[in-house]
Amino acid sequence: MNLEFFKKYKFSYLFYNIFQRKKLINNVALYKKYNLSKFYFSPISSKDLSHLPQERTDLFSLNEKNFENVELFNNLTDNSKESVLNFQENGFCILNSYLKDAEVDAINQEITNMIESQKVGFRYRNKIMFSIHYSKLIDSVGKSEPLNKLLDVLLQGKAQLFQSINFLQGSEQATHSDTIHMTTYPLGGLLGVWIALEDTNAENGPLHYYPQSHKMPYLLNESFDNQGTNFMLGSKTYSDYEKMMDAFIKNKNLKKEILLAKKGDLLIWHANLLHGGEPHINKSLTRKSMVFHYFKKDSICYHEITQRPSLIQ
């Protein structure tokens, strides 16, 4: 039996997760709340939750009053304020010059030092995963109170930092919704925060997104016949998901925008905003950037494609 086949077997993760009780403890109360007969370590996917109400609680309206006591919002430029107020309409917002040059330089130096000392390395080709676990500086950027207060309003709940990803090159990731990777019940309990750690341009793989695509249905395992069985994950691959997404975008005639960001700019995307990375054409250039993903507290948090509960530190 090869490793890939073993990973398709749901119990392969289950045994690992039995020993992760501390990181999965929230599931105990949540499964009770939703009357799910599952252990904290059990495999979970949208199929297990399909009998629960599915109305879109993640689409709501926002106005200035929502941000009355949010210091970060009050200190934004008029352009960035307007962008935040339009978050629900567009599925994203941009805070220009969120970090100062010196703050970005310190983060870049920290990443260089961590790579040199082998504290972190690259996974999935070009991603440095979870640098927040190794760097107090990067963790403090993700957990910054002013930022988190703003995210709380956009999530209509408490934002909880789950993951970070650092890039030195463009991700070149095909268009996707984060919800296929980090999923919640109720749907929509996730935000992505992307920070430019240098300017992006047409040649170094800038970020792209499809405005308003967050209002489209969530495309999960069922959408590409990947639900699997009680024992096995679905037989489809991630590239099958990407193909389905590509066909969906063409069919709906969605319009892409490319973000030419300036060093220090910050973009927040909705859980279901379709986004990805453009080709990194000039490999002699870098495209340093950082992503934080936040779950909404008191949501059931899991990974749809691998049907695993999320391990929350």
Ligand SMILES: O=C(O)CCC(=O)C(=O)O
């Ligand atoms: O930085 C990029 O190019 C895309 C990153 C991304 O899609 C993600 O982290 O979900």
